[in-house]
Amino acid sequence: MSPSAKPVSIKDVARAAGVSHSTVSRALADSPLVAAGTKQRIQLIAREMGYTPSAIARGLVTRRTATIGLVVTTIADPFIAEVVRGIEETALDSDYSVILCDSDADPERELACVRTLREKRVDAIIVTSSRVGSLYVPLLEQLGVPIVLINNQHAGRYVYSVRNDDRQGGWLAGEYLASLGHRRVAYVGGPPDAHSSVERLEGCRAALREHGLDIPGALALPGDGRTGGGQAGVDLLLQRPPHPTAVFCYNDMTAIGALRAAKAAGLRVPGDLSLVGYDDIAFAVFVDPPLTTIAQAKRALGQRAMDLALAILDGQEETGDIVLTPHLVERASCAPPAPGAGMPTPSR
Amino acid sequence: MSPSAKPVSIKDVARAAGVSHSTVSRALADSPLVAAGTKQRIQLIAREMGYTPSAIARGLVTRRTATIGLVVTTIADPFIAEVVRGIEETALDSDYSVILCDSDADPERELACVRTLREKRVDAIIVTSSRVGSLYVPLLEQLGVPIVLINNQHAGRYVYSVRNDDRQGGWLAGEYLASLGHRRVAYVGGPPDAHSSVERLEGCRAALREHGLDIPGALALPGDGRTGGGQAGVDLLLQRPPHPTAVFCYNDMTAIGALRAAKAAGLRVPGDLSLVGYDDIAFAVFVDPPLTTIAQAKRALGQRAMDLALAILDGQEETGDIVLTPHLVERASCAPPAPGAGMPTPSR
DNA sequence: AATCCCCCTGCACACGTGTGCAGCCATCCA
DNA sequence: TGGATGGCTGCACACGTGTGCAGGGGGATT
Numbered sequence: 001m002s003p004s005a006k007p008v009s010i011k012d013v014a015r016a017a018g019v020s021h022s023t024v025s026r027a028l029a030d031s032p033l034v035a036a037g038t039k040q041r042i043q044l045i046a047r048e049m050g051y052t053p054s055a056i057a058r059g060l061v062t063r064r065t066a067t068i069g070l071v072v073t074t075i076a077d078p079f080i081a082e083v084v085r086g087i088e089e090t091a092l093d094s095d096y097s098v099i100l101c102d103s104d105a106d107p108e109r110e111l112a113c114v115r116t117l118r119e120k121r122v123d124a125i126i127v128t129s130s131r132v133g134s135l136y137v138p139l140l141e142q143l144g145v146p147i148v149l150i151n152n153q154h155a156g157r158y159v160y161s162v163r164n165d166d167r168q169g170g171w172l173a174g175e176y177l178a179s180l181g182h183r184r185v186a187y188v189g190g191p192p193d194a195h196s197s198v199e200r201l202e203g204c205r206a207a208l209r210e211h212g213l214d215i216p217g218a219l220a221l222p223g224d225g226r227t228g229g230g231q232a233g234v235d236l237l238l239q240r241p242p243h244p245t246a247v248f249c250y251n252d253m254t255a256i257g258a259l260r261a262a263k264a265a266g267l268r269v270p271g272d273l274s275l276v277g278y279d280d281i282a283f284a285v286f287v288d289p290p291l292t293t294i295a296q297a298k299r300a301l302g303q304r305a306m307d308l309a310l311a312i313l314d315g316q317e318e319t320g321d322i323v324l325t326p327h328l329v330e331r332a333s334c335a336p337p338a339p340g341a342g343m344p345t346p347s348r
Numbered sequence: 349m350s351p352s353a354k355p356v357s358i359k360d361v362a363r364a365a366g367v368s369h370s371t372v373s374r375a376l377a378d379s380p381l382v383a384a385g386t387k388q389r390i391q392l393i394a395r396e397m398g399y400t401p402s403a404i405a406r407g408l409v410t411r412r413t414a415t416i417g418l419v420v421t422t423i424a425d426p427f428i429a430e431v432v433r434g435i436e437e438t439a440l441d442s443d444y445s446v447i448l449c450d451s452d453a454d455p456e457r458e459l460a461c462v463r464t465l466r467e468k469r470v471d472a473i474i475v476t477s478s479r480v481g482s483l484y485v486p487l488l489e490q491l492g493v494p495i496v497l498i499n500n501q502h503a504g505r506y507v508y509s510v511r512n513d514d515r516q517g518g519w520l521a522g523e524y525l526a527s528l529g530h531r532r533v534a535y536v537g538g539p540p541d542a543h544s545s546v547e548r549l550e551g552c553r554a555a556l557r558e559h560g561l562d563i564p565g566a567l568a569l570p571g572d573g574r575t576g577g578g579q580a581g582v583d584l585l586l587q588r589p590p591h592p593t594a595v596f597c598y599n600d601m602t603a604i605g606a607l608r609a610a611k612a613a614g615l616r617v618p619g620d621l622s623l624v625g626y627d628d629i630a631f632a633v634f635v636d637p638p639l640t641t642i643a644q645a646k647r648a649l650g651q652r653a654m655d656l657a658l659a660i661l662d663g664q665e666e667t668g669d670i671v672l673t674p675h676l677v678e679r680a681s682c683a684p685p686a687p688g689a690g691m692p693t694p695s696r
Numbered sequence: 697a698a699t700c701c702c703c704c705t706g707c708a709c710a711c712g713t714g715t716g717c718a719g720c721c722a723t724c725c726a
Numbered sequence: 727t728g729g730a731t732g733g734c735t736g737c738a739c740a741c742g743t744g745t746g747c748a749g750g751g752g753g754a755t756t
Contacts, residue, residue: 005492006411007469009742020706025744035704055467056407057742060711063354065404067447067468076433076630081424088423088450092457097464099415100448102436109440116445119403120415121355144353227634256634263636282424286575286604288611288636357712368736373714383734405712408741 009054013046028053059121067097068309069117069125073105078281079251079298080128083150086302087126094310096123118143124309126150146312148305151196160312162305162322166196169294169326170203173248173276176292176328178211181336182274186219186244188233188254194225197250200278204248219244223254230257238265245337246274252281255291259333270335280329289332296326357402361394376401407469415445416657417465417473421453426629427599427646428476431498434650435474442658444471466491472657474498494660496653499544508660510653510670514544517642517674518551521596521624524640524676526559529684530594530622534567536581536606538598542573545598548626552596567592571602578605586613593685594622600629603639607681618683628677637680644674 010028014021019042027034027042034042059065070087072080084100091098099122101113117125125143128150149161177185187204190197205215221236223229230249237244238261249255255277259269267273269289277284280295304322311318358376362369367390375382375390382390407413418435420428432448439446447470449461465473473491476498497509525533535552538545553563569584571577578597582605585592597603603625607617615621617637625632628643652670659666 007492011742021743022707022745023705025742026705029744033704038704052463052466054408054469054742056404056413056469057711058744059404060402060408060713060742061744063711070448074433075423075436076426076429078424078426078429081426081429084448085422085424085450088448089452092449092460092464095464097447097449097468099445100418100432100436101440101445102433104437112440115400116440116443118400120445121402121404144355260634283631283634286608286631286635359712369713370715370737371735373712374735377714381734386734402712405741406714408712408743409714411741 007054008049008051010051013042013049013051016049017042017045063121064313065121065123066095067099067120067122068306069101069113069120069122070098071101071103071110071113071117071125071127073103073129075100075102077253078283079279079296082281082298083128083302083305086299086304087306088302089299090303090306090310094306096306096310098126114143118145123313124148126305126309127152146309148309148312150301150305160308160318160320162301162308163324164196164296164301165323165325166199167203167206169278169296170200170205170248171207172203172294172326172328173200173278174204174207175210176330177246177248177274177276177334178208178213180246180274180334182244182246183213183337184219184242184244185213185215185246185248186221186233186237187215187248188221188223188230188237188250188258190223190225190229190250190254192222194250197222200248200250223250225251226253227257227260230254230259231261232257234258234261234265238267244273246276246334248276250278252277252279252284252291252293254278255293255333256283256287259287259291270333271338274334274337276334284329285331292331292334293329294326295329297324300324355402356397356399358399361390361397361399364397365390365393411469412661413469413471414443415447415468415470416654417449417461417468417470418446419449419451419458419461419465419473419475421451421477423448423450425601426631427627427644430629430646431476431650431653434647434652435654436650437647438651438654438658442654444654444658446474462491466493471661472496474653474657475500494657496657496660498649498653508656508666508668510649510656511672512544512644512649513671513673514547515551515554517626517644518548518553518596519555520551520642520674520676521548521626522552522555523558524678525594525596525622525624525682526556526561528594528622528682530592531561531685532567532590532592533561533563533594533596534569534581534585534592535563535596536569536571536578536585536598536602538571538573538577538602540570542598545570548596548598571598573599574601575605575608578602578607579609580605582606582609582613586615592621594624594682596624598626600625600627600632600639600641602626603641603681604631604635607635607639618681619686622682622685624682632677633679640679640682641677642674643677645672648672 010024011021014024023034024042027039075081103110103113124146126148147159151163187201201220208214221233223233247258249258255275258275262269262273269275277291277293280293284291284293308318358372359369362372371382372390375387423429436446451458451461472494474496495507499511535549549568556562569581571581595606597606603623606623610617610621617623625639625641628641632639632641656666
């Protein structure tokens with residue numbers, strides 16, 4: 001069959017089998033309304049003719065496309081890629097397809113994506129780490145489709161969310177650093193408008209306070225969630241003493257940037273500076289030293305999101321806000337502070 | 349509108365405008381057959397009613413879904429993620445959607461993907477780095493859809509390909525190492541059945557031969573395209589002297605694994621061992637030392653694949669095999685061999 | 697033997713959109 | 727003023743599938 005030829009339809013099968021197309025439809029759906037013999041014969045003929053049902057036509061009548069839309073800021077982010085994998089996995093297991101839309105963090109493109117997804121009549125939409133998450137809520141009225149937000153809590157009808165407990169993650173980092181003996185820790189955050197960034201900071205602060213410590217405003221820097229932000233953050237910290245002995249980073253990319261800057265400045269990690277990341281991306285193991293980090297269950301995040309979407313479509317009333325607990329992965333980028341560290345002018 | 353409400357159709361608009369649905373259809377398509385005034389009025393009403401055309405119904409009659417299927421081994425691979433980004437980008441610009449299928453390198457899942465894509469009536473399929481590429485050719489007869497293979501050359505009707513010139517890439521690596529003065533270089537490859545791996549090896553050999561050198565069989569090791577393969581490869585090389593002074597790796601992941609093994613064995617890179625990767629993934633910059641590597645135009649690979657698919661669907665006869673040229677990116681993982689290196693027993 | 701009932705099959709319509717063709721009305725030309 | 731022409735609109739069908747309803751036929755029961 002050449003690419004331009006039209007595929008065999010249910011009617012073609014019906015003609016070959018000498019029955020009506022209704023009977024074929026029922027036979028292929030394994031309906032009890034069709035006699036066992038007829039059913040078997042039709043199924044055989046359909047197979048022989050290479051029949052494949054048209055999800056298009058089916059979708060038109062059933063109003064279900066068995067397809068969900070997935071909007072991501074960028075698939076090139078290893079954290080997001082892992083989440084997507086979880087979504088893909090459970091989608092395939094449930095015979096669902098996912099239409100991927102890479103908005104490239106551009107709100108205009110993101111809107112174009114949503115418009116397309118609406119035309120394609122996807123059954124639901126999953127959005128990961130969008131900064132314009134709240135933008136969807138007004139759009140929802142026109143959308144008429146359930147939306148699951150990943151790591152972007154947002155209350156609202158028809159808007160659900162699955163997220164990592166950022167506060168708890170921050171707390172783990174703070175508690176760990178404090179227990180190592182650090183008394184002067186800094187924070188290099190994510191994009192200024194990211195809710196998750198302030199949550200992680202607050203969590204960290206809460207833990208430090210239990211030890212009588214805090215992160216002063218001068219040591220809480222904004223970033224961008226990428227290596228550049230980490231690099232700039234540490235550069236800035238090194239310009240104004242006294243230096244921190246540890247830096248908690250918004251995510252692993254930021255930590256990797258911080259690591260570069262520290263090395264470039266002649267500091268040893270973790271000897272002179274301890275670093276804690278967030279996410280536990282695959283590459284955290286491969287930098288030198290391997291990154292101690294707060295691990296999110298990335299795969300699970302995707303799976304739960306997809307499961308939630310399926311449950312909603314199945315008509316089950318589900319809790320609208322699932323939160324997953326992160327945990328600390330101890331590797332080699334942290335150590336107790338060197339005696340006398342954190343003083344106005346380090347050796348250099 | 350609640351999620352379960354049905355969207356407004358072209359007929360609803362027609363009723364509101366007091367015309368037939370045909371006229372609405374034409375007006376929205378900006379057909380010259382409709383009077384300018386009527387057209388404007390209808391478009392306004394449609395907008396006010398929040399009408400969105402149903403790609404489902406349209407697809408049924410036009411036999412075009414404006415959707416392509418994308419089959420990947422795993423989206424978690426940063427190289428593939430970058431390619432996907434290129435595809436996504438040009439797809440969105442052409443108002444096409446892409447259905448992503450992560451086969452997890454499992455042939456069975458891969459087949460399930462293709463079956464689903466067929467049901468969804470995608471206009472074309474793009475496959476990246478599948479090892480079972482040749483498996484698609486027999487399937488094509490039932491498929492009736494053009495297929496574009498990325499980095500998986502395979503002649504055949506209705507099967508097209510966009511690929512990186514692996515031989516040339518290998519040649520670049522070999523030439524570079526030879527010009528640095530290395531006389532004993534090893535190769536740690538990809539999966540044994542990967543055609544690209546033998547191409548890169550052969551290209552490298554060709555360059556070395558121009559300098560009177562070669563890669564003996566004992567120094568050409570198989571791998572798996574992941575860090576584990578690189579690690580195992582270098583471990584093996586270090587077990588049997590004389591050691592190579594440089595290792596050309598199938599890809600960056602392999603090189604990163606090789607780097608770990610070398611460090612673990614107390615070797616310094618590039619002092620004691622030079623390393624060349626392949627792909628130039630984003631993380632190649634962040635390992636220590638930053639990786640010298642053969643860069644593939646990943647984004648372009650995706651773009652060209654999508655462009656090719658669009659051209660084919662547009663009825664243009666296109667050349668079926670596009671090959672892109674890689675280039676060397678010099679960073680810090682290579683240096684001239686140390687004097688006396690490559691001898692039976694290194695210092696340790 | 698007649699009636700009833702059950703099992704199976706087909707008819708017809710619906711889903712939302714695109715399009716060839718016919719038909720209507722107004723305008724223009726003779 | 728009558729006919730022709732052209733611009734605009736609606737009718738009807740098609741795309742492929744699902745499903746309520748009617749109807750037919752055969753077996754069982756009375």
